[in-house]
Amino acid sequence: MKFHWFHLMSYPDLPDDFREKNRSVWVDVDPNLYDPEVGHHAYNEYLDELEYAGQMGFDGICVNEHHQNAYGLMPSPNLMAATLARRTTEPKIVVMGNSVALYNPPTRIAEEFAMLDCLSGGRLVAGFPVGTPMDTIFSYGEPPATLREKYREGVELILRAWQEPEPFAFNGKYTQLRYVNPWPRPLQKPHPPVWIPGGGASVETWRWCGEHNFLYAYLSYFGYEAAVKSMDAYWETMAEMNIDQNPYRAGFLQFVGVADTDAEAEKLYAEPALYFYNRCLHWYPGFTSAAGYMSVESMRKGIKSQVAQAGSALSSIGQVTSTETSWKEIVDKSYVICGSPDTVVERLEDLATRLNVGHLMLLLQFGNMGKELTMQNTHRFATEVMPKLRDKFGDHVDHWWPSSGLANEKTAQPAPINSELGGNSQPTPD
Amino acid sequence: MEELNLPSGRSAKVFTFGDNTAVGDNIKGDNARQDNDNYNDSDNCNDNNLPLVFFHSAGGVDENDPFLNQLAASFKIYAPVAPGFSDLEELDDLVSVSDVALHYDDILEALNIAEFHLAGHSFGGMFAAEYAAHYPKKVKTLSLIAPVGLWNDDYPVLDIFATPPLELGQYLFGDPDSELAQAFSSLASDISGNEEEIVESIIQTVQGLVTAGKYMMPIPDRGLNRRLYRVIAPTLLIWGERDQIVSANYAKDFAKLLRDSKELIVKGGGHMITLEFTDKLVEAITKHAK
Known part of the structure; x- marks a missing residue:
């Protein structure tokens, strides 16, 4: 199995009455709540945490893209990935990823990802999410009717741009370019592995991943038990397409808090978990989906159960009402897997088996969890949990993993900051 | 309802109402126009026999x-x-x-209607205005009922795409406590009955919203303001005074850009004025077009 340390980079200083006084953490969240000084410290601490995870032996460190929200402060994950590329040497840099339909032209992604791949010595995983409705439709103004088609055309363009041996013309429906010829090109050949993060509901996305041999990563906040049905459907879709059941073609996101006992877990992790679930996931239902974000086919599959359960037609277009979440619910439903290292090992083993996922994205920092506790959680996970699960799925080959592409495996290293080349010393006046 | 196969390869459904006028060649405005004597004879004005084409709202x-x-x-x-x-x-x-304007014209060509009165409501009002700007000579009179299509920062059009269906009722009607408004809300939350029918009706509604979104998101302004000068038909602008989706202030904005228009602001009316003040609207449009 592979373990990836995922940072959402939530804004850590939302007020206690945020839920009562604001309708949404996303899209039209009150800009006056953002304090750039808090941002300064948060970015630096969050990057420290990602770098620490790299040192502790996590296979990948993950960043992602969101807009106009206090849930995740990374409008540009590529900026974060660039600093991580310079400050780490071992972990793969998993950008989960760039919301393709929001880049004009999408070759911008081909360029930036190629920069990151060269900079990091071939450590990049290229993630291509559609993006949430909040990001794509409401913050960046993409009509849902054309969002997915535009996204897919963009992904095709990027993959071609990385591989064509000559400059070419691209006459797309959404992008027209007379000369496509990105410099630089990625180090990994034919291109960095492509991972597609998703919400576990789109049949078309699964088929598309299957057709292109992309990894599918189900990013859920609501625990693996609720995800079993969805992942079963994913694997059934693969089987229908005569595609193997290699666990490394899928990933799952899970919150984890390692402690000595359940009581200690609550003491340590309840506050940041409640902060995350009740403030960072406090969204206005109108923004959580829009007619057309889901395809009619996916809707038809989903509606029947929703009509039966939800008691209204509201959920039929995927809109979610944010309700207050309790610590009991968080633990009982495994939103956060909490407990002693043995308990966590047992639960994650169960997760990996039941979902058949070889890539586990871990949220070991969530909400307003401070740096010290984050490091402690990361350390305990790396030393007491990870080794016991390392060999799982050892009989499968991971074809969705970066391979450096460097001729002599020798990577360039940043010069020490105080070297003779100048470092950070102030220039002396003549 | 008839289904047409268009030269574009698309098909189109058309609902027809009333049969007080013969259809087909007899209603071709071209014939009327060519027959100048007849056309100018007000006692025998063929305009009275012209059909009315209606472009519906996002509700279908x-x-x-x-x-x-x-x-x-x-x-x-x-x-x-x-x-x-x-x-x-x-x-x-x-x-x-x-x-879309070309598509509508394909439909009207297939119906063999060359001249007609045109009316549209909300999303359909925008396309009625667009059609009249694209094909000014075919439209004898134009009636726009709370059309979208223009944008004014002082009174933004409500973002219906970010409004949960159950909340929409409070914006659609001039009186949110009216029977109509209550009926809408209970319809939106009604899940009783045949499951297949519910699913299909939800999908219908969603398809309508996706379509509206394609031409209205993120801002319902696709440049109509640059084309409205082309409309030559006398235009009646109808608005509910209390319209909370598209403010009645937009009547003035449309009027400024149109050559020949008059306004009817209905007191107490909301966005669903066609349902709220049916008699009044029927009377006004009939008077405007006849």
């Missing part, structure tokens, strides 16, 4: 539409179903509002 149209059934006492009415509403794939090649 069906044969039970009370407004159109009542209006059918005065006109033979053709109400084409907007592309996308029955099948989203119809939108694939309809990239711009001009593409």
